[in-house]
Amino acid sequence: MQGSSEVPGFYKLPMDERMNIVKKLTGLPDEEAKVLANTGGLPSDVADRMIENVIGGITYPMGIAVNFRINEKDYLVPMALEEPSVVAAASNAAKMARVEGGFKVTNTGPVMIGQIQVVDVKSPEKARSKLLERKSEILKKANDQDPMLVSLGGGAMELTVKVLSTIKGPMVVPELIINTGDAMGGNAVNTMAEAVAPMVEEITGGRVLLRIISNLADRRLVRATAVFDKEAIGGEAAVDGIVNAYAFADADPYRCATHNKGIMNGVIAVAIACGQDIRALEAGAHSYASRSGKYKPLTTWEKDLNGDLVGKLEMPMAVGLVGGAAKTHPAARAAIKILGVKTATELAEVMAAVGLAQNFAALRALATEGIQRGHMKLHARNIAVSAGATGKMVDIVAMKMVEEKKIRFDRAKELVEKLSKS
Ligand code: MEV
Numbered sequence: 001m002q003g004s005s006e007v008p009g010f011y012k013l014p015m016d017e018r019m020n021i022v023k024k025l026t027g028l029p030d031e032e033a034k035v036l037a038n039t040g041g042l043p044s045d046v047a048d049r050m051i052e053n054v055i056g057g058i059t060y061p062m063g064i065a066v067n068f069r070i071n072e073k074d075y076l077v078p079m080a081l082e083e084p085s086v087v088a089a090a091s092n093a094a095k096m097a098r099v100e101g102g103f104k105v106t107n108t109g110p111v112m113i114g115q116i117q118v119v120d121v122k123s124p125e126k127a128r129s130k131l132l133e134r135k136s137e138i139l140k141k142a143n144d145q146d147p148m149l150v151s152l153g154g155g156a157m158e159l160t161v162k163v164l165s166t167i168k169g170p171m172v173v174p175e176l177i178i179n180t181g182d183a184m185g186g187n188a189v190n191t192m193a194e195a196v197a198p199m200v201e202e203i204t205g206g207r208v209l210l211r212i213i214s215n216l217a218d219r220r221l222v223r224a225t226a227v228f229d230k231e232a233i234g235g236e237a238a239v240d241g242i243v244n245a246y247a248f249a250d251a252d253p254y255r256c257a258t259h260n261k262g263i264m265n266g267v268i269a270v271a272i273a274c275g276q277d278i279r280a281l282e283a284g285a286h287s288y289a290s291r292s293g294k295y296k297p298l299t300t301w302e303k304d305l306n307g308d309l310v311g312k313l314e315m316p317m318a319v320g321l322v323g324g325a326a327k328t329h330p331a332a333r334a335a336i337k338i339l340g341v342k343t344a345t346e347l348a349e350v351m352a353a354v355g356l357a358q359n360f361a362a363l364r365a366l367a368t369e370g371i372q373r374g375h376m377k378l379h380a381r382n383i384a385v386s387a388g389a390t391g392k393m394v395d396i397v398a399m400k401m402v403e404e405k406k407i408r409f410d411r412a413k414e415l416v417e418k419l420s421k422s
Contacts (some may be wrong), residue, residue: 002025005025007025015044015047015048015055018053018054036055037056039057041059042330042331043330046330061080062079062080064078064338065094065354067097068353068357069102069103070104070350071102071104075339075340075350076340077270078270079354080335081265081269083265084382086358089358090354090358096233097228097360099232100228107220107348108222109345110220111157111180112180112185112189112318113175113176113216114175114176115173115175115211115213116173116193116197116200116210118172118204118208119168119169120206121172127172127203128161130203131161131200137199138176138196142156142192142195142196145188145195146192149180149188154178154188155179157178158176159176160177172204172206176193181344182320186213186277186280186324189212190212193212194211215280216288217280218288218291220348221314222313224349224353224355226360227309228309228310238309239303239309242363242367243309244367245366246299246363250296256296256297259362259363263285263298263299263313263358264281264355266357266358266359267351269354270351274319274335275325275326275329275335280318284316285316288315298315298355298359299311299355299356300312301363309360313352313355313359319351321347376407377402380407383398387416388413389415393420397419400415
């Protein structure tokens with residue numbers, strides 16, 4: 001970079017002027033600046049209001065996973081991500097699940113937790129009792145912040161209080177349990193937590209520090225199940241292979257991280273397409289996977305009495321249809337329309353089914369032929385494109401590299417040069 005990264009007033013400038021500064025400081029060529037300035041399906045003025053210091057956008061491809069049948073209803077599922085083979089794998093898994101009727105999914109309702117940290121409390125246990133005695137007053141104060149949510153059947157439902165022993169001494173932590181309806185809930189929960197803080201200080205005689213939502217959304221769970229007919233998925237060996245793959249993940253956190261990553265390939269791709277907070281989903285998923293003190297798979301796989309494979313997924317799924325990018329991003333709005341979900345919990349259920357499907361597909365491939373053959377075919381197309389292939393040439397170059405088992409950039413470049421000459 002040519003110069004200082006201190007740019008006073010950068011945030012006040014229009015997008016194009018910010019880009020000019022970036023170009024000057026980094027030497028970014030015009031063509032590349034133009035690529036960034038194109039915000040795709042997101043109008044630039046919307047992008048500029050969505051986050052700060054905007055200079056442009058980055059677009060992910062959105063694919064549609066087909067074949068999904070969830071709770072007796074068919075869905076076309078938009079998935080946005082950069083990784084080849086995920087959409088194909090989800091579609092393929094959903095097709096196999098259809099043989100036994102597709103996915104069954106339930107949920108525990110859109111319930112989130114807001115935490116309030118109280119320090120310097122003289123008698124923490126006494127403070128705990130006093131907070132619980134004044135529960136209805138605290139819940140009323142919380143609910144006064146969002147009459148709309150309350151009128152729709154949501155709002156603060158419960159107050160629990162824990163006393164933590166920490167490296168800085170005891171802390172009292174009242175937690176608001178809030179039904180956030182069709183919202184992911186970040187704003188509603190944080191507003192309520194902040195609003196009750198003065199009351200909490202008065203009751204406990206302590207000092208409130210943090211007032212924030214918890215992303216360990218273990219009261220907002222989804223549970224998806226599917227039975228996979230043994231013949232449809234490659235016979236007994238495939239069933240046993242998948243059960244063994246699950247046992248490996250259950251026993252070993254190194255494998256488990258990758259197992260859960262496969263689930264999140266599906267969950268997060270739908271989340272991106274539908275404008276969800278993917279950091280919250282990842283934080284929730286992995287903290288929930290660790291709730292026993294050991295990092296565990298979010299799915300389980302077993303063989304039933306018929307010899308068929310039964311998969312189950314249980315995980316937190318904090319998603320929303322009102323507020324956030326789900327409302328402001330036109331592409332996300334379109335994706336939600338394609339998906340046809342009417343509530344946040346229905347979206348959460350679809351995402352759970354896709355997560356389970358994705359995990360099935362990965363384990364089946366890993367436990368049978370391995371993932372590289374399918375993966376490399378798709379990867380070869382990407383390499384062909386990055387080596388300059390366009391149009392029909394992409395498939396010709398990719399096929400040739402797969403045949404030769406030389407899926408490499410240098411070989412792609414040679415092939416592109418040869419084909420361009422002929
Ligand atoms: C790759 O993105 C995901 C997998 O590694 C998942 C897994 O190993 O279960 C294939």
